[in-house]
Amino acid sequence: MDYFQRLPFFQSIIDAFKTKSYLKGYNLSLQTVSKLDQDTFSNWQQTNIYGVVILGTFLTSDDVLLLNKVHANIVILDNPSIENSHSSVVINNKEGVRSIVHQISPKETVLYVHGLPAIPNFQERNTAFKYSAQTKDFNLTEIKMDSFSFSETTTSEQQLIINTLQNNTTIVAENDYLALKIAQIVAEKKLTHNVKALFGFDNIKTLSQSPIPIKTVSVNVSVMVDMAIDLILKEYKVPVHVTVDTNFVEGDKNEK
Numbered sequence: 001m002d003y004f005q006r007l008p009f010f011q012s013i014i015d016a017f018k019t020k021s022y023l024k025g026y027n028l029s030l031q032t033v034s035k036l037d038q039d040t041f042s043n044w045q046q047t048n049i050y051g052v053v054i055l056g057t058f059l060t061s062d063d064v065l066l067l068n069k070v071h072a073n074i075v076i077l078d079n080p081s082i083e084n085s086h087s088s089v090v091i092n093n094k095e096g097v098r099s100i101v102h103q104i105s106p107k108e109t110v111l112y113v114h115g116l117p118a119i120p121n122f123q124e125r126n127t128a129f130k131y132s133a134q135t136k137d138f139n140l141t142e143i144k145m146d147s148f149s150f151s152e153t154t155t156s157e158q159q160l161i162i163n164t165l166q167n168n169t170t171i172v173a174e175n176d177y178l179a180l181k182i183a184q185i186v187a188e189k190k191l192t193h194n195v196k197a198l199f200g201f202d203n204i205k206t207l208s209q210s211p212i213p214i215k216t217v218s219v220n221v222s223v224m225v226d227m228a229i230d231l232i233l234k235e236y237k238v239p240v241h242v243t244v245d246t247n248f249v250e251g252d253k254n255e256k
Contacts, residue, residue, distance in 0.1 A: 004055070006150065007177070008204040009221070013055065013077070016225040024229065026050065036066050044072045051232035053077055056088075058119055075231045077224065080124050087240045089227045093121055093201075096217035096246035097128040100172060100199045101136065103215065103248070108170050108196070110138040113182065115147035115174040122147075122174045125201065129172065141166075147178045153185055161185045165194050176200035176207055179214045187211035203249055218247040 004010040014030070021028035029049075033040050044052045052072055056064075056079030064081045067074065074086040080093065104110065112129065115122045133140070141164050145157055161182060165171075173179040179200030186192055192212055200207070203218035227242045 007148065008206050009176075009202045009219075010055065010057070012205070012221045013225060016221055017053070017229075020222075020225055020229055024233075026229075036063055041070045041072070044070070044074070051075065051235075053228045053232060056081075057121065058117070073232060073235055075228045077228050078121065080120050084241075085239055087231045087236060087242075089224050089231065089242045089244065091121065091219050091224075092243045092245050093124040094128040096201055096219075096248075097125050098132045099217060099246065099248040100201075100215075101129065101132040103197070103199070104136065104138070104170050104172075106136045106138075108136075108138055109166050109168060110140050111164055111166075111169050111171045112140060112142045113171065113173045113178055114142060114144040115178050116144055117147075125174050145178060145181065147175055149181075153181055157181070158185050158189065162189060162191070165191055167194050168196050169194055170196045171198045173198070173200050176202045176204045176214065176216055179216070180206065180210055183210045183212045183214060213250075216249050218249045220244055220247075 005014060017028055043049075050073065053075045054067070054077065056076040059067075059076070059079050059081070061081065061083060064076070064079065064083050067076070068083070068085040076084055076086050076088045078090060079088065080090045110133075112126075114126065143160055143164055145160065165186070171179075171182060173182055179198055183198060186195055195212065198212060198214050200214050200216040203216045207214050207216060224244050227244065231240055231242070
């Protein structure tokens with residue numbers, strides 16, 4: 001749990017589960033698993049466990065297929081895999097990316113930054129970006145950078161931004177952690193005059209720490225958690241897949 005609690009988006013999900021479970025009169029147990037195996041699945045199927053919500057952001061396709069074989073009251077949160085046969089609650093990545101592309105004028109110079117590791121949310125955002133951008137005729141450059149590292153930016157990351165950032169460039173990052181990292185490099189290297197706009201995704205709490213404005217896409221964590229808990233409690237006979245809408249947020253209005 002320590003790793004996820006250091007990431008603001010996931011921290012807000014965990015906090016919301018703690019609060020909403022308490023208000024609904026249910027006991028919440030937090031568990032971290034390093035491997036999905038039969039012992040883990042057996043624990044989930046104990047009679048005193050009403051249901052399991054899995055924070056599935058980093059689940060692989062193989063993980064999802066393995067979970068499909070588990071007979072338990074399961075909801076997978078934050079993983080847009082079409083292979084999932086359990087109920088799920090996911091972010092409307094397509095809508096969020098379209099709202100970003102809508103802010104960018106045709107024929108602009110755009111730097112698209114892929115987040116690493118390439119989790120399912122990022123893959124869906126990239127596909128949506130390329131589809132939505134088809135009619136805009138961007139001068140597009142794509143690079144890849146680590147999204148979730150807590151360490152200082154590396155020399156190679158700094159050099160990558162320096163080498164690819166052209167004058168009057170719009171930067172689209174696949175999440176806000178990545179956007180913050182880019183903002184810090186741009187400010188430290190005195191390249192802010194080259195950046196026309198910087199876009200992220202998730203509207204994390206620490207955006208206020210950015211040295212330059214970041215425009216982002218807000219995800220309603222409270223609604224996601226409400227939906228996940230409701231799906232657990234109602235025990236639908238067939239899987240129910242819920243997509244939670246997003247909102248575009250200007251850089252000077254980032255709030256959670």
